[in-house]
Amino acid sequence: MxxxxxxxxxxxxxxxxxxxxxFGRIFTDRMFAAxxxxxxGWHDFRIIPLSNISLHPACCVFHYGAEVFEGLxxxxxxxxxxxxxxxxxxxxxxxxxxxRMGLPQLPPEDFVEAVRTFxxxxxxxxxxxxNTSLYLRPFVFCTDVQLGVHxxxxxxxxxxxxxxxxxxxxxxxxxxxxxxxxxxxxVRGGTGYAKCGGNYAAATRATVxxxxxxxxQVLWLDGVERRYIEEVGAMNVMFKxxxxxxxxxxxxxxxxxxxxxxxxxxxxxxxxxVEERRLDVTELLDAAKSGTLEEAWGCGxxxxxxxxxxxxxxxxxxxxxxxxxxxxxxxxxxxxxxIQYGRLPDAHEWVMRV
Ligand code: PLP
Ligand code: COI
Numbered sequence: 036m037x038x039x040x041x042x043x044x045x046x047x048x049x050x051x052x053x054x055x056x057x058f059g060r061i062f063t064d065r066m067f068a069a070x071x072x073x074x075x076g077w078h079d080f081r082i083i084p085l086s087n088i089s090l091h092p093a094c095c096v097f098h099y100g101a102e103v104f105e106g107l108x109x110x111x112x113x114x115x116x117x118x119x120x121x122x123x124x125x126x127x128x129x130x131x132x133x134x135r136m137g138l139p140q141l142p143p144e145d146f147v148e149a150v151r152t153f154x155x156x157x158x159x160x161x162x163x164x165x166n167t168s169l170y171l172r173p174f175v176f177c178t179d180v181q182l183g184v185h186x187x188x189x190x191x192x193x194x195x196x197x198x199x200x201x202x203x204x205x206x207x208x209x210x211x212x213x214x215x216x217x218x219x220x221x222v223r224g225g226t227g228y229a230k231c232g233g234n235y236a237a238a239t240r241a242t243v244x245x246x247x248x249x250x251x252q253v254l255w256l257d258g259v260e261r262r263y264i265e266e267v268g269a270m271n272v273m274f275k276x277x278x279x280x281x282x283x284x285x286x287x288x289x290x291x292x293x294x295x296x297x298x299x300x301x302x303x304x305x306x307x308x309v310e311e312r313r314l315d316v317t318e319l320l321d322a323a324k325s326g327t328l329e330e331a332w333g334c335g336x337x338x339x340x341x342x343x344x345x346x347x348x349x350x351x352x353x354x355x356x357x358x359x360x361x362x363x364x365x366x367x368x369x370x371x372x373x374i375q376y377g378r379l380p381d382a383h384e385w386v387m388r389v
Contacts, residue, residue, distance in 0.1 A: 036145055
């Protein structure tokens, strides 16, 4: 891959601290870009100053939502080295997301090379304070200018980067979750397994409703029978019930999370059995009532592990883990971040140095 690199106009000026800076609010001084056309394929790979993107108002992304994205982080280890975590898996998921949306696909190996080169260039922006990282947001969108609904011909691929601390301002603290009964996030046969912007747009109304009612996030039920657990907010979800960890199986409406897959491997290594299966909301609430629901947590790149302190269903609140962080949630958080920041051995070769 031939990447043209424009140097920063002035010396980079990363913030002295990320304390008080919200997630994804500030950005580095440059971005990665590339374009696709049927004639040239992917071309013009470049690292250029961060700027607004100028598009024709009839551009298909504005009307028909032809867009997919990824999310991964670059971590600064204590020895100063910079690491990525399972970036090839993000490249593979982007490939699958593009396939679902009819967008041109970037080979996963090229994705990794783009991410690595960009992070190397933006190295001064990878923060060093505890629990901070450089959040990377690759995205692909259609640039065709026409209002007819047709197959996609032209597209662009960008990566932008944001120095971040914890996803939630309160860090690793239990969240309060409302089980959503009206809206669904995605359906089988739809786009749930793809990381496309439309899934998040469809989730907004219920999320705002839950926040207004004093909850942090919603727990999504399936779109057909409205009874099987799917995801929590924009994270996969896991429950420890009677000593076994249960997580919804990937049925097509759920995003195949890389943190989810990491958790399954680590939980099995801890000697816990993990069941990937459908989980009925009544089974979950019965477990909460009888006390066999020992722990629950969301998992995703941004928050890593997000312990669930309570579940609300039709206005009734069910506390989980006594509203505290459970030992398995804590252990998963410590192990995953330990591997990412180089404090623990990387037995599975998940870490890639940039
Ligand atoms: N589910 C949704 C809807 C997400 O947006 C994310 C975040 O990317 C996840 C799950 C977790 O995926 P990952 O662990 O790969 O970040
Ligand atoms: C995640 O990384 O878990 C996310 O869902 C990212 C979010 C900001 C869309």
